[in-house]
Amino acid sequence: MSKLKIAVQKSGRLNEDSMKILKAIGISIDNGKDQLKASARNFPLEVFYLRNGDIPQYLRDGVVDAAIIGENVLIEKGNDLNIVERLGFSKCRVSIAVPKSSDAKSIKDLEGKRIATSYPNTVNQFLEKAGIKANLHIINGSVEIAPNIGLADAVCDIVSSGSTLFKNGLKEIDKLLNSEAVLATSPRISDDNQALIDKIQFRLKSVLRGRENKYVLLNVPNSKLDTIIKILPGMNSPTILPLAKEGWSSLHSVINKNDFWNVIDELKANGAEGILVCPIENMVL
Numbered sequence: 056m057s058k059l060k061i062a063v064q065k066s067g068r069l070n071e072d073s074m075k076i077l078k079a080i081g082i083s084i085d086n087g088k089d090q091l092k093a094s095a096r097n098f099p100l101e102v103f104y105l106r107n108g109d110i111p112q113y114l115r116d117g118v119v120d121a122a123i124i125g126e127n128v129l130i131e132k133g134n135d136l137n138i139v140e141r142l143g144f145s146k147c148r149v150s151i152a153v154p155k156s157s158d159a160k161s162i163k164d165l166e167g168k169r170i171a172t173s174y175p176n177t178v179n180q181f182l183e184k185a186g187i188k189a190n191l192h193i194i195n196g197s198v199e200i201a202p203n204i205g206l207a208d209a210v211c212d213i214v215s216s217g218s219t220l221f222k223n224g225l226k227e228i229d230k231l232l233n234s235e236a237v238l239a240t241s242p243r244i245s246d247d248n249q250a251l252i253d254k255i256q257f258r259l260k261s262v263l264r265g266r267e268n269k270y271v272l273l274n275v276p277n278s279k280l281d282t283i284i285k286i287l288p289g290m291n292s293p294t295i296l297p298l299a300k301e302g303w304s305s306l307h308s309v310i311n312k313n314d315f316w317n318v319i320d321e322l323k324a325n326g327a328e329g330i331l332v333c334p335i336e337n338m339v340l
């Protein structure tokens with residue numbers, strides 16, 4: 056039987072959450088710490104532990120069928136590769152930053168300047184679009200230090216909280232792209248393995264949907280049921296069960312985590328009591 060080969064980052068920011076999401080979709084990996092390859096116990100799948108930056112080439116060559124990878128790396132080195140699913144973790148952006156004292160307000164102000172970056176293709180693409188010519192200085196890490204040591208006038212790197220920029224006396228002036236971890240596939244994937252990816256994608260969707268929502272149970276006096284039901288956004292109509300206490304019902308529903316606190320406040324204000332909130336492991340539609 057064919058086995059799906061999937062790459063995850065060997066160590067670094069993506070590793071832990073990648074392994075967690077595989078576990079969340081019910082895939083158990085025999086994970087010897089220093090192994091470069093491991094098999095799943097309950098799914099026809101092998102995990103290859105690789106450097107994030109090397110993964111696009113492995114995908115292109117068909118050495119692996121799929122990978123969990125930072126979207127920013129795909130944009131830089133794998134624009135030809137197919138994103139199957141956005142995974143919602145390792146969210147960051149790739150931005151241009153300059154020293155706080157600089158007058159530059161966007162990439163358009165960088166004509167003839169030196170830009171230090173680990174993302175030359177991405178920067179070149181944006182420079183071209185803006186009709187600007189600048190000199191790229193390609194470095195692999197600690198990019199934000201470049202202006203301080205006189206190596207560059209600007210940097211283009213990953214920004215998340217902004218604390219690395221702040222610590223290095225830099226300010227963000229232009230965002231080139233947003234990124235998060237994604238599941239990508241090889242253009243050479245076989246039909247059998249594509250069928251396995253489809254299964255994985257189905258499971259991922261149900262886990263990701265679950266993470267976006269919460270399950271709520273609340274007690275409501277029957278006289279307030281109509282009002283409360285109108286407040287609940289729910290995926291379908293809510294479940295209503297009678298309570299032992301005369302004139303009261305228990306109401307079960309699903310609330311999107313973004314609306315959550317506002318909805319809870321409204322429910323309370325309209326007579327709901329004993330509100331319980333539970334995480335959702337899977338939401339299969």
Ligand SMILES: Nc1ncnc2c1ncn2[C@@H]1O[C@H](COP(=O)(O)OP(=O)(O)OP(=O)(O)O)[C@@H](O)[C@H]1O
Pocket residue numbers: 064065066067068069105106107108109124125126127128145146147213214215216234235236
């Ligand atoms: N500060 C951050 N906040 C959120 N996500 C980030 C941050 N820095 C990086 N990422 C995301 O995590 C990915 C992996 O980053 P990490 O620094 O662990 O590896 P790397 O050094 O870029 O790659 P390699 O595995 O090739 O050594 C990045 O490609 C990006 O998508």
Ligand SMILES: O=P(O)(O)OC[C@H]1O[C@H](OP(=O)(O)OP(=O)(O)O)[C@H](O)[C@@H]1O
Pocket residue numbers: 068196197198199212213214215216217218219220
């Ligand atoms: O905006 P912030 O929250 O400060 O995050 C941004 C920093 O995080 C990443 O570096 P990382 O810590 O991964 O170190 P690395 O350069 O060794 O990869 C990235 O390269 C930035 O330097």
Ligand SMILES: [Mg+2]
Pocket residue numbers: none
């Ligand atoms: Mg990093």
